[in-house]
Amino acid sequence: MSSLTAGPPAAGSQIPMRTLRLAGIGVMLAVLIAYPLVITDALYAEFGVLTLLFVAWAVAWNMFSGYSGYISLGHAVFFGTGAYAVGLLTEHLHLTGSQIFWLLPLGGVAGAVVAVPFGLIALRVRRHTFVVITIAVFFIFQLMAYNFSFTGGNSGLSTPAFFWSPATYNNPFYYAALILAVGTVVLSWLVRGSRFGLQLLAIRDDEDRARGLGVRAMRVKLSAFVISAAITGVVGALWWFLIGQALPNTVFNPAFDLSIALMAFLGGFGTLAGPILGGLILEPLQQYVTITFTNGYLGEILLGALFLLVILFLPRGIIPTARERLTAWRAWRERRGPQAAPIGAAGADRAAAAGPVVTGPETGTRSTPSAGSPR
Amino acid sequence: MTALLSTEGVAKAFGGVHALTDCTLEVQEGSIAGLIGPNGSGKTTLFNVVTGYERVDSGHVYLGGREITNAPPDKVFAAGIGRTFQLTRVFPRLTVMENMIVAAQHKERGRGWGGMHMPLARAGGPATRRRATELLEFTTIAKYAGALADTLSYGQRKLLEMAYVLMAEPAIVLLDEPAGGVNPTLITLIADRIRQLNSQGTTFLIVEHNMDFVMGLCDQVTVLDYGTAVVTGPPDVIRSDHRVLDAYLGTAEEDDDIPAA
Numbered sequence A: 001m002s003s004l005t006a007g008p009p010a011a012g013s014q015i016p017m018r019t020l021r022l023a024g025i026g027v028m029l030a031v032l033i034a035y036p037l038v039i040t041d042a043l044y045a046e047f048g049v050l051t052l053l054f055v056a057w058a059v060a061w062n063m064f065s066g067y068s069g070y071i072s073l074g075h076a077v078f079f080g081t082g083a084y085a086v087g088l089l090t091e092h093l094h095l096t097g098s099q100i101f102w103l104l105p106l107g108g109v110a111g112a113v114v115a116v117p118f119g120l121i122a123l124r125v126r127r128h129t130f131v132v133i134t135i136a137v138f139f140i141f142q143l144m145a146y147n148f149s150f151t152g153g154n155s156g157l158s159t160p161a162f163f164w165s166p167a168t169y170n171n172p173f174y175y176a177a178l179i180l181a182v183g184t185v186v187l188s189w190l191v192r193g194s195r196f197g198l199q200l201l202a203i204r205d206d207e208d209r210a211r212g213l214g215v216r217a218m219r220v221k222l223s224a225f226v227i228s229a230a231i232t233g234v235v236g237a238l239w240w241f242l243i244g245q246a247l248p249n250t251v252f253n254p255a256f257d258l259s260i261a262l263m264a265f266l267g268g269f270g271t272l273a274g275p276i277l278g279g280l281i282l283e284p285l286q287q288y289v290t291i292t293f294t295n296g297y298l299g300e301i302l303l304g305a306l307f308l309l310v311i312l313f314l315p316r317g318i319i320p321t322a323r324e325r326l327t328a329w330r331a332w333r334e335r336r337g338p339q340a341a342p343i344g345a346a347g348a349d350r351a352a353a354a355g356p357v358v359t360g361p362e363t364g365t366r367s368t369p370s371a372g373s374p375r
Numbered sequence B: 001m002t003a004l005l006s007t008e009g010v011a012k013a014f015g016g017v018h019a020l021t022d023c024t025l026e027v028q029e030g031s032i033a034g035l036i037g038p039n040g041s042g043k044t045t046l047f048n049v050v051t052g053y054e055r056v057d058s059g060h061v062y063l064g065g066r067e068i069t070n071a072p073p074d075k076v077f078a079a080g081i082g083r084t085f086q087l088t089r090v091f092p093r094l095t096v097m098e099n100m101i102v103a104a105q106h107k108e109r110g111r112g113w114g115g116m117h118m119p120l121a122r123a124g125g126p127a128t129r130r131r132a133t134e135l136l137e138f139t140t141i142a143k144y145a146g147a148l149a150d151t152l153s154y155g156q157r158k159l160l161e162m163a164y165v166l167m168a169e170p171a172i173v174l175l176d177e178p179a180g181g182v183n184p185t186l187i188t189l190i191a192d193r194i195r196q197l198n199s200q201g202t203t204f205l206i207v208e209h210n211m212d213f214v215m216g217l218c219d220q221v222t223v224l225d226y227g228t229a230v231v232t233g234p235p236d237v238i239r240s241d242h243r244v245l246d247a248y249l250g251t252a253e254e255d256d257d258i259p260a261a
Helices: A009-038 A042-068 A076-093 A097-122 A127-147 A171-193 A195-211 A217-243 A254-267 A274-292 A296-313 A318-335 A345-353 B043-050 B073-079 B096-102 B126-138 B154-168 B184-199 B211-217 B235-240 B242-251
Strands: B003-014 B017-028 B032-036 B058-063 B081-083 B172-176 B203-207 B220-225 B228-233
Touching: A009 A042, A009 A171, A042 A171, A042 A195, A042 A217, A042 A254, A042 A274, A076 A097, A076 A127, A076 A217, A076 A254, A097 A127, A097 A171, A097 A217, A127 A254, A171 A195, A171 A217, A195 A217, A195 B073, A195 B096, A254 A274, A254 A296, A254 A318, A274 A296, A274 A318, B003 B043, B003 B203, B017 B032, B017 B043, B017 B203, B017 B220, B032 B043, B032 B184, B032 B211, B043 B172, B043 B203, B073 B081, B081 B154, B096 B126, B096 B154, B126 B154, B154 B172, B154 B184, B184 B203, B184 B211, B211 B235, B220 B235, B220 B242, B228 B235, B228 B242, B235 B242
Parallel strands: B017 B228, B032 B203, B032 B220, B081 B172, B172 B203
Antiparallel strands: B003 B017, B003 B058, B220 B228
16 A cells, blocks of 8 residues: 555644634634624524523533433433522522523532432443433423422423513523533533543443443543533523523423434534534524424424434434545545655555554544544 | 462352352462363352452452452452453543553542642543553554554454553453463463563463463462362362363363363
C-alpha cells in the first residue's frame, strides 16, 4: 500500500479542521443568541425554547445512558419532579412574576434527590431489567401525581401569570434555556474527556471487568444518574414556566422518555454531538407535525415509526455513521489519488499503523489518521 | 517464606452444585504457583471467590495476613490482587491506552491539588501514561496504544489484559489460562514476561491446562478436584502423584494433557 499512499492530507488539513470546528461552534452560538431577536413570531420563538430544552435534556440523558450504556426510559420522572417541586414552592410561597426564575435550580435539586433512591434500586440490575425498572418507577410517579392531594390531581399546577410584553414574552425563557443547553453540552464534553467519563465508558464496555480494575462502579453510575437527573429537573421546571401548567400526563409524559432516547439514538448514542443534533432535528419536527396535523395521535405514530426506522437503518446514529462513511471515502480517495505523491516518513508511518483504527492522542476523540473527527 | 495469599476452608455452592468444598491453599510470597485440575473442578470459581466476584458460603480468604473475604472486586484490586479472565476481557470500544488508564483509577484518585477528589480532571496524567507506555512496551503491544482494543487479535488482547492488570503494581497476579488459545511463540513470550515480573517480586497464581507451561514455570502446583485442593507440591512430585492421575483420568478420559508419569 505504501507506493499508493497519497500525500499526507492530514498535516495540511488538521489545523484548519480545528479552526473550522471552533468557527462552526462560534457561528452556531451567534445564530442561537440572535434567534429570538430575528424570529419575533411568538409561535416560532416558543419552538426555539422547546428545542433548546430538549437539546439540554437529550444531552443530559446521554451523559448518563449514552456513556454508561444503561438506557433509562424513566427520565420523565425527574422532569416531572422538577416541574412539580418548583410549582408547589411557587404556590406555597405565593411567588409571582419573574422572581420565580430563581427557583429553577431547586428543580434540579428535586430531580437529584429523587434520583438517589431511584438509582440505588434500579442500578443494581443491568440491561433489559434496568430499562423495565425505570419504566415501572416512571408509572409510579405518574400515578402519585394523579392521586396525591398536594399535587392538584387531574388539574395539576398552574404558573402565576407573567405580565410581559407579548413581543418579547418568550425571551427570558429562551435565554434561560440557551444557558442551560450550552452549560449541559460543556459539562458533557468535560465528562467525556475526564477520569469520571472514562470510568463510565469502561462500565459501558464491561462493568465486571471495570470493577476488577478498581472502578467503583455503583458510585460512578449513581453520580452520572444524579447529575443527569438534576439537569432534567431544571429542564422540567423551566418547561413548566413556559407552558404555564403541569398536569400529571403532560410532565410525567411517557412520550418524552421515548423522544429523548430517540434524539440520542438518531444523532449518535454515546457521542457528544449526537443528542444535540438529534434534538435540533426532532423537536422542531415534532412541533411542526403537531401544528400541521390536527389529529394529536398522528404525531405519536410518526414518532414511533421514526424510532423503528432509526433502529433498523441507522442503529448507531447519524454522527458515527457519517464519520464512518467519511473515513471510507477518504480511504477510497487516497487509494486512487495522485500517484506522484511523495513517499515520505508520513506515508511509512501510516503504513505501519495500518490495520487497526488509529485514534487521536486525546482521550475520547476517535478518528482515523486522516479524518479529523467531525464531532 | 510466608503465604501471601491463602484460602481457608472455602466453600461455594451454586444451587445443588458444590463448586468448592473446604478448599484450603496457600501461595507463597514471591513464588509462581500453578493451579490445575479437570474441567469443573472449581479453579475459576476459586478465582472468582478470591477476587470478590462471588461470595463465599463459608471459609476465609487472606492476603498478606489481612482478611479479604467477600470484599468487592475494586477493593480486592486496590488491596493488591490483579486478575485476568479465561476468555480475555478488555474494553473493546476504548483505545488500548484508555484501557490502561482505566486500570489506574485508584492511583489517579489522589492526583490533583493536594490529593483532592477531582473527578472531572482529564483521564490519564503524564505519570500514568508513562507507566502505561512502559507496560505496553514490556508486553510488546505499545504500537497499538492508539488503536481500539476491539481491533486487537486474541493474543494481543491477552497481552493487554496482562499489561493493564500490572498498572496497579499488584502484589499477586491471578492468571486464568494465560496460554489458552494462543500460538507457541506468544506462549513463550508470556512465560518469559511472567518470569521477569516474578524476579522483580510479583507473585503469580496460574490456572492453566497446558502442562508443559505449568510444569516449566511454576515452583509449586496445587491440584483441585471436586472443589478441594487434593495435593500441593513441586512440579516433579505432582507429575507422578497418583491422586493427580486419578483426578484427571477419572473425569476427563480424552484429556491428552496428562503428563506421562
